Amino acid sequence: SAAGKYTIGISNTVQGNGWREEMVCAMKAQALASGEVAKLNIAHRNTDAAGQLEDIRNLISAKVDAIVVNPADPAGIKAGLEEATKAGIVVVAVDQAVTEPSAYIISNNQEQYAYLGAKWLFGQMGGKGEVFYMRGAAGASADSDRDKGFKKALAEFPDVKVAQEVFTGWQQDQAKQQILSFLSTGTPINGIWTSGIDNVIVDALVESQAPLVPIVGADNAGFVGQLSSVKGLVGAAVTNPGSIGGAGVTLALQILDGKKPAQQTVLVEPQLWENATDEGKAKLKAAADPSLSPEWPVSISIPDWTTYTKDQIVACKGPGE
Amino acid sequence: MSTTAISPQPVPFGRRVKRFMADRPLIPLIILLVILVVILQVLRPGIVNERWIANTIKFAIPLAILAGCQTMTMLTGGIDLSIGTVATMSAFIMATQIVNQDPAVAFALAMMPAVLIGLVNGIGVGVFRVHPLIMTLGTSLIGTGCLQVYQRTVIASGARIPDFLAWLGTGLTYGIPNALLLFVPLAALIVFTLSRTGFGRLLYAVGDNERATRLSGVQYWQVITALYVISSVLAGITGLLYIGLIKAPSLSLAEPLVLPSVAAAVIGGTSIFGGRGGYTGTIIGALILTVLTTLLTILQMPEGARRILFGLIVLFVTAAYLRIVEER
Amino acid sequence: MTSNPLLDATGVAKNYGAVAALRNASLSVLPGEVHALMGANGAGKSTLVKILTGAIPANAGRILIRGEARDIRSPAAGRRAGLLPVYQEPSLIPDLDVLSNLRLTGTPVEPFRAWVRELGIPDLDIRDTARDIPLAVLRVLDLARALAVEPDVLLLDEMTAALPANLAEKVLEVVRRQGDSGRAVIFISHRFVEISALCDRATVLRDGETVGVVDIVPGVEEKIVELMLGTRIVKTHVAARSAAQKAAPAPARPRLAVRNLRVGTKLNDVSFDLADGEVAGVVALEGQGQDELFAALAGSIRPSGGAIEVDGQPAKFSHPIDAIRAGLAYVPGDRAEALAMQRSVRENIALPFSAALRNWGPIAMRQERAKVVSAIARLQIDTRAQGEVQRLSGGNQQKVTIARWIAADTRTLLCFDPTRGIDVGTKQEIYKLLREVAGHGKSVLFYTSELEEVQRVCDRVIVIFGGRVVDIFAVEEADEPALMRAAYGLPRGAKADIGILADPHSSSAESASSSDSNTPGATP
């Protein structure tokens, strides 16, 4: 309702990606649902750390009460966040950590995300064999954090080898071409780990009638649906909720209301939903949501952190809209 | 000390081969393509099989059509950076409208932004004389914004890939990609248009010397408007084909194809300054780029080194091609 | 004149792929002489000039400068060796102002200004951007820039082709004085009057080979033409047109009627008629509004007043297409304005066929070829390099611009100096062609900078001065002196001297003292 008293600034640097769009919608929905926010001020475009600094400084100029930011880089926007804190603005980083000590962080644990999925995958492979490792965008910090987790799991399974490592750039078409090229080489593999570009991989395997090896992906609506519907597919979806954005808004509002959390950093631990066990299948079934755009993560809410309804996040309307 | 100018000696073999290739610029391009394929086969014996060829063709086709848009606009000295956005828009709209619309209606809705953006581009470039790069960049920004606004209204209804498009995009008949059913006539039409129709002639002439065409009675804005509309419609069709291939609508679906489409046209011998080039070369250019991507994907090396290699090969191929085709 | 040659080139050859632009050219120039370089279109004159000045490399040949072998690899090196060219195309940088252009080439400004004034352009603003300067003036600036550094050898490639008579006169006079002061000039022109007035000797090229060196003496023209054209014998003079060739008595309604036409400040009040079957000449000094007149008739610019009637119907042109639909086709003097240089001869000629929206469909290839081939034949275009028009020689390019409208069978041609840079042989062809076109009941409006052409081609002459029609002559009265006088705005029958003496801009006494008998257009 318009009775809210705060203005919240939001800064995001990737546009046109389903996950990020859901994050922004979660922020809007949560701001609306909380009833405490009068206005959202959103800077949402494709840019780099320097561009995000610009956005943050513009938000400071706009005199917002809090800034929720998905950082382009943990260290690169330190100066801007410091200025914001100095100006009396509450700063909350979501999705990834930041190095600015005064900022609060509520984040998906990217390293754990990769570790969890990879460990499950290597287990499914029987602890040996060749894995096709499909990373995100070269040079992105989320990608290098996930790489750490993947390598950690790999170290625990000495008999698992990386058959091929590619960067999908988090692009569906590129990933599909890469997997098809790879399949054409006839190199046998025993599992595929993806950094969230998952449903096109399943499609590619099905289309080219290649053996369905175990696949790990993210909890995107498309992939989660495939895990239940594609016959013979064994796989797992690791949650990476875009709704973390809503949690960020909640955290910011709590701080504005004087309820500071115990620590600066709150980590949202990923979950793994696999379709190899009945228990896992049930979770998947519960989570599946064919009505969502296939690029949207199905975990559209985070218990304890978000209070909006599905309709609200899907409507994607903030206060005053 | 006076040197004889032209001696009636038989022309050396090397020179003859060169002249032969210079007259048929497609041959050196095809040779370059074959060389890449051979390298691929040497690196991964057995990779060049029926399935690989089908895959390569499937991915080369959308690129080739978009590069066709680029070829035609480049002939007039322009460039169309909005094709990525247009293709994405029509793909996204198709996938979301098909859920509760008649296929024909969905198709019409999907092609609407394409026609509209093409028209705006054409009027901006042809009537107001805005530089094509800026004009198409601007409309592509506007289009992206509109798509995002639109996207919010359809999140709830979800998306579906029409079976026909999936069949066209990914299906094989007797091992031959169905997409060729669309592409072969389309390519033939483009080649025919460029070489044997008045409109095609005008594209070359306008790109070469606009004042001269004006004095010959050509109305620039008509040619340019028609061109950008055609380019946009082709891009829209590509979007539909592409969504059938990728099967995942996203808001940046076809954007990654824009720079490669320019590269494919240039590798294929079309001049970025207008007036020179053709579509057959562009098709080979698209194939070369697609094979090159495969080649680099299967190479085991750091991503940085891969990109360096990609850049160097593109440069080398274009330079070698120019060397061979140039007469002096 | 028995000293050693300043410049001596032998055995020069240049191939462009399969085309031999030069096979075995030689040229020897003595100090103090003005040496003509002659040849038909495509003979290789420009190519030789480019090679001598380092603009393109030769495939073979030896070049001696003052007896020393020099390898000139770039225009800058040519400049250092004392060779300064004025190429056939303007060479100022279009987007820089004149001053920057001078700085770029290290040309001293004061001598340049002096030369510009001397060459008959008193009011040049050197802060003007080259792009905004008319072609004729640009040519003069090119020359002044070359003169300002006092070159040993000056190479002028069709320097006078784009100049109106008054400017051409000044150029000839200046060039003559260069020769007199012991320097050498290589002079390319297709105008025999200029050659005989100016030059001491001539080297004749044919098909890329030097076929003769002759002294210029009265009556040598026939010999030169014979050398130039080889077996292609052409009568140098068309006989005066017989009465039968003359236009039929003007019909009641003129094909084109221009009434009180005004364009901006340049064209103030022009009225005349053009009848079917008539060739009407237009004569004017540089910048008297003739460009605007043609542009307005061609639909390129909109007139600010007056009326144009075609076949008795009032016509309003907002785009050249409107003029073309009315049967008026414009052949610009500057071929770069008319040609798609990277396209083939055929496509250039066929361009108007596809212009209209309804002709955007498939092309009837056979029909088109027939029309194009016949136009090529009628203009005798050298098609050795027809794949791209830019590879044709300047003169052949010029022919393509006319061939286009011959192929399109246009009713009225607006030719703006169509014989600019065309060799004698072909000029005759073009004269014949224009007469023939008129003979078929079509009409031609024909601006020319060469006054002698008027009597060969035209039925009537319209003289424009200061944006107004000052006189209309019947062809019988239009001898060169009379035309010249009228072009300067002098009333008919005035006996005042014309030519250099009468030039209103001429201020220096020295120009008056120079030999006016050398100047074409002066009273014989």
Next chain:
Amino acid sequence: MSHFLRRQGWVAGLFVLFVLLFITTKLIQPAYGSGDFGSLVRAVLPYAFAVAAQTVVVIAGGIDLSVAAMMALTSVTAASMMSGASEEYALFVVPFVLAMGFVLGAINGMLIVVTRVPDIVVTLATLFVLQGAALLVLNAPGGAAAEWLKALISGTVPIPGLPDGIDAWQPKALLLLIVCLCIIWIPLRRSRLGLSIYAIGSSELAAFRSGVPVARTRIIAYALSGLFAAFGGLALTMSTGIGAPIPGPYLLASVAAVVLGGVALGGGKGGLLGPIVAVFVLRLVRTDLTLLAIDPNVTAIIEGAIMVAVVMFGAFITMRSRQS
């Protein structure tokens, strides 16, 4: 005067546009003050260098698609060299990185001259090569920047004798920008080399015939572009304190600002001032959109529309002036 107006009219118009936007900003956010202006300049900094890099080659008749990748490479190189090193070491890093940009730019130019492949393809290829090199230097964002370097662009430059109120409006970043651009551009513009760059852009054939060493001039133009891009890369490292191997949105932004700034994409025309003012305008539009809290999806539409509208307006004016 008419010469001046004809040449500088567009720049003057842009400047007026900037002032109008500034007033608008003040109206939207009355508290918009000197500190915010400082932020604007810091945001402008990398764009300004990118656009300077692009301007030089566009004037020379080319285009440089590798600008953003060059910035990324120089930025990660600087950041990784300075990471863990002493403050003084940066004194060596800065000239080293600038020299690197210059040399890589020159290589761009040499490739164009030697291979005779069109600029746009060569720089597209080097875009990939430089991106790859950046990834080899740092495969993820990281590195560090010396504190004194970061301090160079924060704060203001007080000039003795001026009241504090005015001093506050002189951000160090602005001074840095002006100094870096002027030191290179003004002598260049006045030199024969500068003329040659305009000449080859205007007409390569005429330039060659005027004795301009075309190949050498082209190489130098690209080298200067590389140098400016290296400044841009350093500016990125200075403002973020890290180096990121993925290029930012500077390529298209630079081309857009070049055109908005009145530099013809065909070459030979325009100057550096126009594009720089255009960058200020574009960044200030961004600020206003944020201050107005406009729906972020609509901002893309607005930015695209503004870009097209301004250029259309320019085209319209040219058409009108040509008719009269």
